[in-house]
Amino acid sequence: MRQDFQDFARDYRARFPQDVLHVPAPLGCGQDVTALVEDLARQGRAPMLSFDSVPGCAYPLVTNVFASRDRIARIMGTDLANLHAEYQRRANAPIPPVPVDSGPVTEVVAEGDAVDLEQIPMIRHFDSDRGAYVTNAIIVAEDPETGVANLSYHRSMRHARNALATSLHSRGHLWRMYQTAREAGRPLPVAMVIGAHPLFMMAASARVAFGTDERAIAGALMGEALQVVRTPRHGIGVPAAAEFVLEGELDPEAHVAEGPFGEFSGYSSDRSTNTLFHVQTVLRKRDPWLVDVVGGATDEHLNLARLPREAEMFEKIKARFPAVTRLHYPTSGTHFHAYVALRQSRPGEARQVMLGLLGWDPYLKTVIAVDEDVDVAQDSQVLWALATHFQPHRDMFSIDGLPGSPLDPSSTADGTTSRLALDATRGPDFHGIRATLSPEARARAAAILSGAQP
Numbered sequence: 374m375r376q377d378f379q380d381f382a383r384d385y386r387a388r389f390p391q392d393v394l395h396v397p398a399p400l401g402c403g404q405d406v407t408a409l410v411e412d413l414a415r416q417g418r419a420p421m422l423s424f425d426s427v428p429g430c431a432y433p434l435v436t437n438v439f440a441s442r443d444r445i446a447r448i449m450g451t452d453l454a455n456l457h458a459e460y461q462r463r464a465n466a467p468i469p470p471v472p473v474d475s476g477p478v479t480e481v482v483a484e485g486d487a488v489d490l491e492q493i494p495m496i497r498h499f500d501s502d503r504g505a506y507v508t509n510a511i512i513v514a515e516d517p518e519t520g521v522a523n524l525s526y527h528r529s530m531r532h533a534r535n536a537l538a539t540s541l542h543s544r545g546h547l548w549r550m551y552q553t554a555r556e557a558g559r560p561l562p563v564a565m566v567i568g569a570h571p572l573f574m575m576a577a578s579a580r581v582a583f584g585t586d587e588r589a590i591a592g593a594l595m596g597e598a599l600q601v602v603r604t605p606r607h608g609i610g611v612p613a614a615a616e617f618v619l620e621g622e623l624d625p626e627a628h629v630a631e632g633p634f635g636e637f638s639g640y641s642s643d644r645s646t647n648t649l650f651h652v653q654t655v656l657r658k659r660d661p662w663l664v665d666v667v668g669g670a671t672d673e674h675l676n677l678a679r680l681p682r683e684a685e686m687f688e689k690i691k692a693r694f695p696a697v698t699r700l701h702y703p704t705s706g707t708h709f710h711a712y713v714a715l716r717q718s719r720p721g722e723a724r725q726v727m728l729g730l731l732g733w734d735p736y737l738k739t740v741i742a743v744d745e746d747v748d749v750a751q752d753s754q755v756l757w758a759l760a761t762h763f764q765p766h767r768d769m770f771s772i773d774g775l776p777g778s779p780l781d782p783s784s785t786a787d788g789t790t791s792r793l794a795l796d797a798t799r800g801p802d803f804h805g806i807r808a809t810l811s812p813e814a815r816a817r818a819a820a821i822l823s824g825a826q827p
Contacts, residue, residue, distance in 0.1 A: 375595070375597070376569075376570045376573070376595060376597075376599065376600060376612065376613070376614045377477065377570065377614040378435075378568055378569055378570050378571070378614070378616060378662065378664055379616075379662055381448075381570055381571065382421075382423070382435055382662075385421065385447075385448075386421075386423075389444075389447070392420055392421060392441070392444060393420055393421045393422075393423065394413075394420040394421070394422050394423070395422075395423045395425075396409070396422065396423065396424045396425070397425045397426075398425075398426075399425075399426035399427075400424065400426065400427050400428065401428070402428050402429075402496075402497065403427060403428060403429050403430075403496025403497045403498060403505065404497060404498060404499065404500060405427075406422070406424065406427060406434070406436060406496065406498065406665065406667065407498045407499060407667055407668075407669065407671075409422065410422070410436070410437055410440070410667045410671055410673070411671070413437075414440070414671070414672060419437065419440035419441040419444075419672055419673075420437065420440075420441075421435065421436075421437055421438050421440075421441075421444065422435065422436050422437045423435045424436075427496055427663075428496070429494060429495055429496040429497065429505050430494035430495075430496055430663050431492075431494060432494055432660075432661055432662055432663050433662045433663070434494070434496075434662065434663045434665055435662055435663070435664055435665065436664075436665035436666065436667055436673070437667060437673050438571055438574075438664070438666075438673065439571070439574075439575075439666070439672075439673045439676045439677045439680075440667075440671065440672040440673040440676065441672070441676075442456065442676065442680070445571075445575075445676065445680060446459075448571050448572065449463075449572075449594070456680070456684075457680075457683060457684040457687045457688070457700075458684075460575075460594075460680065460681065460684040461684045461685070461687075461688045463593045463594050463596070464579060464590050464593055464594065464681075464684070465593075466593050467585075467586070467589035467590055467592065467593045468589055468592030468593050468595075468596075468597065468598050468599075469586070469588075469589050469592065469598060470586075470588040470589065470591075470592060470598055470599040470600070470601045470610055471598040471599070471600055471601070472600075472601055472602070472603065472610060473600045473601070473602060473613050474602070475602060475613070476600060476602050476612075476613025476614055476615075477613065477614050477615075477658045477659075478602065478611065478612065478613060478614065478615040478616070478617070478618055478656045478657060478658060479602055479613075479656055480657070480658050480659040481656070481657050481658070481659055482605065482654065482655070482656050483654070483655045484605065484606070484653065484654045484655075485653065488534070488535045488652055488653065488654065488655050489534055489535075490531050490533075490534060490535060490536070490537065490619075490652060490655075491531070491534065492655075493507070493531075493567070493617060493619070493655070494663040495507050495530070495531060496663075496665065498635060498667060498668050498669070499634075499635035499641065499668070499669060501633055501635060501641040502633065502634050502635055502641070503530060503630075503631070503632055503633055503634065504530050504531070505530065505531065506528055506529065506530050506634060506668075507528070507529045507530070507537075507565075507567055508528060508665060508666045508667070508668050509526075509567055509568060509574070509664055509665060509666040510526065510527050510528065510529040510539070510565050510566075510567055511524055511525070511526055511565065511566040511567075511569070511573075511574070511577045512524070512525055512526075512527050512539075512547060512563050512564070512565050512566075513563060513564045513565070513566060513588075513609055513610070513611055514547055514550050514551075514561060514562070514563045514609075515562075515609050515610070516550070516584075519584070520610075521584055521585070521586045522586050522587065522588050522609070522610065523546045523547055523550060523583075523586075523587065524576060524577040524579075524587035524588065524591075525542065525545055525546065525547045525577060526577055526578070526678075527539045527540060527541055527542070527547070528540055528631075528632075528634050528668070529565070529650065530631060530634075532629055532631075532649065535651065535652050535653075536629075536649055536650060536651050536652060537565075537619070537649075537650040537652060538629040538630060538631035538647065538648070538649060538650075539631065539646075539648050539649075539650050540631055540632065540634075540644075540645035540646050540647070540648065541623075541646040541648050542646075542779075544735075544776075544779070546583050547563075548646070549583065551623055551625075551648070554623075554625060555625040555626075558625070559625065560622035560623055560624055560625055560651070561622060561623040561625070562606075562607035562609065562620075562621075562622055563609070563620075563621065563622065563623055563650070564604050564607070564609040564611050564618055564619065564620045564621075565618065565619040565620075565650070566611055566612060566615050566617070566618055567615070567616060567617040567618070567619070567663075567664070568615060568616030568617055568661065568662060568663065568664035569612045569614065569615045569616070569664070570591075570595065570612070570614065572591060572594040572595045573591040573594075573595075573599065573612055574664075574666075574677065575591075575594060575677065575680070575681065576588070576590040576591035576593075576594055577591075578677055578678050578680075578681045578682075579681050580681055580682055580685045588601065588610065591612075599612060600612070600613040600614070601613060604618065604620040604654060604656070605620065605654050605656075606620055606621075606653050606654055607620060611656075615656075615658075616657065616658055616661040616662055616663070616664060617655070617656070617657045617658075617661055618655070618656040618657070619650075619652045619654070619655055619656075620652070620653055620654040620655075620656070621650055621651045621652040621653040621654065622650070622651050622653070623648055623649070623650055623651075624648070624649040624650070624651060627648075627649035628647045628649075629647050629648070629649045630647065631645045631647050631648075632644070632645045634668065635668045635669040636668065636669070636780050637668075637669070637670055637674050637675055637678070637707050637708060637780065638670065638707050638778075638780055638781060638782055639669060639670035639707065640782045642780050642782070644779055644780060670704070670707050672704055675702075675704055675707060675708065678708065679702040679708060682702065682708075682734065682736075683700055683701070683702055686700060686711075686730060686733060686734055687699075687700040689729075689733060690713070690726060690729055690730060690733075693729060694715070694722065694725065694726050694729070696715045696716045696717060696718050696722055696726075697713060697714070697715045697726060698714045698715060698716060698745040699713070699714040699745070699749050699750075700712070700713050700714075700730075700749070701713075701749040701750050703750075703752055703755075705752050706739065708736045708737075708778065709736060709737060709738040709739065709778070709781065710737070710738070710739045710740070710741070711730055711734070711737055711739075711740045711741075712740075712741050712743065712749035712755050713726055713727070713730060713740060713741070713742050713743070713749065714742075714743050714744065714745045714747055714749050715742060715743075715744070715745060715798070716744075716745045717744070717798050720800075720801055723742035723796045723798045724742075724770070724794065724796060726742060727740040727742050727794035727796070728794065731772065731775075731792045731794060735775075735776055735777065735778070736777070736778045737792065738777065738781070738790055738791070738792050738793065739792070739793045739794075739795065740792075740793075740794050740795070741755055741758075741759060741795045741797055742794070742795070742796050742797060742798055743755055743758040743762075743797050743798060744758070744762075744798050744799055746807075747797075755797070758797040758798075759795060759797045761805070762797045762798060762799050762800070762803065763795060763796065763797045768795065768796040768797070768800075769793065769794065769795050769796070770793075770794050771791055771792060771793045771794070772791065772792045773789075773790075773791035773792075774789050774791070775789060775790060775791070775792055776788060776789060776790075777789060777790030778790075
C-alpha cells in the first residue's frame with residue numbers, strides 16, 4: 374500500500390541508503406535511542422534511524438524520520454526551497470477520506486478483557502520521564518453529528534492493563550470536544566493511532582480551523598484519499614495501514630497521574646490535563662513496527678510541529694506583506710523564536726511584519742527581522758545581523774500580557790507571556806558596505822574542496 378509506513382521506509386532506504394542508519398545491535402534501554410539522536414545532531418547529522426532491538430519494544434523501531442528538512446522535502450516530492458509552498462499548495466486542496474472494509478491494521482484485533490497494554494511498545498526517552506511513553510500518539514475524535522475528525526498528538530503512558538494516562542492540550546480542538554462531552558455527562562469516544570505514513574503524521578500537526586477534518590489534509594498531502602477502516606466499537610475512521618490503533622473513551626471525570634515528560638522546551642514538564650483513556654479495543658498489523666518520535670528539544674520533535682506552522686505563517690505574512698522573502702523557526706528557539714527576512718520598501722515595514730507574526734502565532738515570544746541577503750536558516754547569520762545592524766534604543770519593542778504556550782517554563786502562573794520584536798534590518802540610514810567574494814573565487818574554492826581541478 375502506498376499509505377503504509379513500512380513500505381515507505383523500505384522504499385526510502387533503497388533510494389537514499391546514505392540517509393538511513395540501521396542499528397542491529399541490542400540497546401541497553403530506550404534512552405539510548407535519544408542519546409544516539411542527540412550525539413548525531415552534535416555531529417550535524419540527522420539520519421532516519423532503525424533499530425532491531427530496543428528494551429520495551431518487541432518490534433522493530435524507526436525514529437528520527439522528521440529530523441531532516443531535506444528528508445521531509447523528499448517525502449513531499451519537492452526541494453527545500455519550495456517546501457513551504459508545496460505544503461500549503463497541497464493542504465489547501467483537501468481530499469476527503471475513503472472508507473474501506475479492511476486493511477493491515479485489522480489483521481489482529483483484541484477486545485474487552487483481551488486488551489493488554491503491556492503488549493503495546495513504549496520506551497522511556499529521558500531519565501527524567503515518569504516512565505515509558507508513546508510519543509507518537511495521534512488521537513482521532515469524530516464529531517458525532519458531522520463525522521468530521523480532529524487529529525492531534527498527545528503524550529501517553531501506561532496507567533493500567535486497559536488504560537492510558539494522557540495529556541490533552543487545554544486550548545486545543547480535542548479539549549473543546551472533550552469539554553462538550555463532559556458537560557453532557559458522557560465520555561468522549563476516540564481512537565489512538567500509533568504509527569502511520571509520515572504524511573498522515575504531518576497532517577496531525579496541521580494548523581486548521583475547528584471543524585476541519587485533518588484526514589482530508591492527510592489525503593491532500595499524499596495526493597490521494599486516505600483509506601480508513603472503522604473501529605469495531607465506535608466506528609471511528611482510522612488509517613487502514615496504521616501499525617497500531619487503540620480504541621476507547623476519554624473519561625470525563627477521572628484525574629490520573631501523568632508526567633513529567635521531556636517536552637519541546639528542553640525541560641521536563643509535568644503540566645498536564647491528567648486525562649484517563651479507557652482502551653476497549655486494540656487493532657494492529659500482524660508484524661507491526663513502532664514508529665517513534667524522539668521528544669525533547671530535538672529536530673524531529675520540533676520539525677513535525679513547526680513545518681506546518683511555518684508554512685501557514687509564511688503564506689499569511691507573504692499575502693499581507695509581499696516584501697517578505699523567507700521565514701524560519703530555528704531549533705535554538707524551540708517553538709518560541711522566528712526569523713523573518715524581507716526586502717523592506719518603506720520605513721517601519723519590518724515592525725509591521727513582526728507584529729503580524731507575534732499576533733498570529735500564540736507560541737512566538739521573539740521575532741527577529743533581517744534583510745533578504747541574510748540566511749534565516751543559519752543562527753550565526755541572524756546573530757551577525759543583530760550584532761551589526763541593531764541598536765537596542767531604537768530597534769526593539771515588547772508587548773506583555775498575551776497568552777503563551779502552557780509548556781513554556783518561563784510563562785506566568787496564568788499562562789501569559791511577553792513578546793519581543795528585534796529589527797535587525799539595515800534601515801534607510803545604514804551606510805556599511807558588505808564584504809563580498811566574486812562568484813569565480815567561490816567556484817574555484819568549491820572545486821578545490823571537492824577534489825576536482827579548479
